[in-house]
Amino acid sequence: xxxxxxxxxxxxxxxxxxxxxxxxxxxxxxxxxxxxxxxxxxxxxxxxxxxxxxxxxxxxxxxxxxxxxxxxxxxxxxxxxxxxxxxxxxxxxxxxxxxxxxxxxxxxxxxxxxxxxxxxxxxxxxxxxxxxxxxxxxxxxxxxxxxxxxxxxxxxxxxxxxxxxxxxxxxxxxxxxxxxxxxxxxxxxxxxxxxxxxxxxxxxxxxxxxxxxxxxxxxxxxxxxxxxxxxxxxxxxxxxxxxxxxxxxxxxxxxxxxxxxxxxxxxxxxxxxxxxxxxxxxx
Numbered sequence: 611x612x613x614x615x616x617x618x619x620x621x622x623x624x625x626x627x628x629x630x631x632x633x634x635x636x637x638x639x640x641x642x643x644x645x646x647x648x649x650x651x652x653x654x655x656x657x658x659x660x661x662x663x664x665x666x667x668x669x670x671x672x673x674x675x676x677x678x679x680x681x682x683x684x685x686x687x688x689x690x691x692x693x694x695x696x697x698x699x700x701x702x703x704x705x706x707x708x709x710x711x712x713x714x715x716x717x718x719x720x721x722x723x724x725x726x727x728x729x730x731x732x733x734x735x736x737x738x739x740x741x742x743x744x745x746x747x748x749x750x751x752x753x754x755x756x757x758x759x760x761x762x763x764x765x766x767x768x769x770x771x772x773x774x775x776x777x778x779x780x781x782x783x784x785x786x787x788x789x790x791x792x793x794x795x796x797x798x799x800x801x802x803x804x805x806x807x808x809x810x811x812x813x814x815x816x817x818x819x820x821x822x823x824x825x826x827x828x829x830x831x832x833x834x835x836x837x838x839x840x841x842x843x844x845x846x847x848x849x850x851x852x853x854x855x856x857x858x859x860x861x862x863x864x865x866x867x868x869x870x871x872x873x874x875x876x877x878x879x880x881x882x883x884x885x886x887x888x889x890x891x892x893x
Contacts, residue, residue: 611636611664612782615686616671617647620742621701624775625669633783636665652682655689662693667782670700670725675717683724690730697733697788699781700725701774704738705847707793708854713843731788733781737774738795738855739766741876744805748883751817757806758820760827762845764852767795768805770871773862780865792861797870799856805873812877813885824849 612629616622617637626646629635638650638661650661652672662668668690672682683700690698702722705715718736725732747757777794781787800808803819810817822830824845831841862870877884 612667612669613638613661613665614669614671615650615652616669616673616701619671620740620771621737621774621778622669622671624772625778628775628779629782636661652685655685658686658689659693662689662695665690665693665695667697667699668695669778669782670698670721672721675713675720680717680721680724683721687724687728687730691728695730697731697782698725698728699733699735699778701778702734702736704736704793704795704854705851706734707736707791708851708857710847710850710854712846712850713839714847733787733789734791735774735778735781736791736793737769738793738857739768739851740774741768741770741796741873742880743768744809745880745883747809751809751813751884752886754818755815756818756820757802757809758822759802760845760848761821761823762849762852763802764848764855765799765801766805766851766855767797767799767858768873769794769796769862770873770876773866773870776866777861792865793859794861795857795859795870797858797862797872799858800873808873808877809881809884812874812881815885 611634613636614622614626615638617626618639626635626637635646637647639647640651642649648661650657670683670686700722702718703715705712706719706722722734750756750758774794777792806817806819828841831837
């Protein structure tokens with residue numbers, strides 16, 4: 611039995627159906643609503659023994675890290691030891707691979723340390739920027755046909771969430787991955803201008819690229835009530851990632867046996883929000 615934590619999120623929702631084709635899967639979520647989903651909460655360790663009963667492998671995804679560090683990983687590891695779990699697969703971030711020191715990467719680094727020190731065989735999967743990151747630009751593209759980025763936004767080998775899930779599925783279901791760390795990227799490095807051009811092609815409308823300063827971005831997000839440490843962590847990650855986010859690795863084809871999916875592939879299925887409310891380009 612494979613347990614997927616974060617089963618309803620960006621990666622978990624892709625991973626569960628991949629695994630379910632050939633393997634027994636249990637989906638953990640705080641609010642189960644579908645068959646196969648069970649209630650579990652990493653902030654409530656008393657919920658974990660029942661979830662882990664009979665589980666041999668766990669896909670470990672935590673939503674974030676607070677000032678107390680990887681508390682959720684510690685709770686999971688303690689329960690997994692008692693349950694006899696034999697493999698932990700931790701979803702981390704590529705910032706750890708490249709030595710990033712922002713709060714997001716540091717949080718995942720601490721989480722990795724807990725998993726490595728668990729005494730349970732482990733594997734680390736470190737994806738780069740998800741293609742779903744572009745969804746934040748949808749409103750501006752619909753209303754003004756403008757994609758507004760920050761001056762520090764990097765050239766990025768953005769990765770399709772399905773590719774991250776496919777790598778995780780391979781690691782969870784085939785031998786020989788214990789003690790390994792896999793950094794996952796997309797197949798091509800795209801500048802913000804190239805990303806905007808790809809969206810424009812997908813929706814059949816021109817998309818203008820606007821670049822604002824870090825200060826302008828900070829002010830815009832704070833006006834929407836989304837400032838503070840979380841925003842600062844993301845801005846710092848983007849600043850640092852300019853040095854390495856363009857790196858293209860062969861992890862996806864090497865572990866899955868097929869080419870990595872492109873941004874065009876992702877947009878073929880997800881262009882609707884960039885077109886407008888009815889999918890035609892009208893807000």
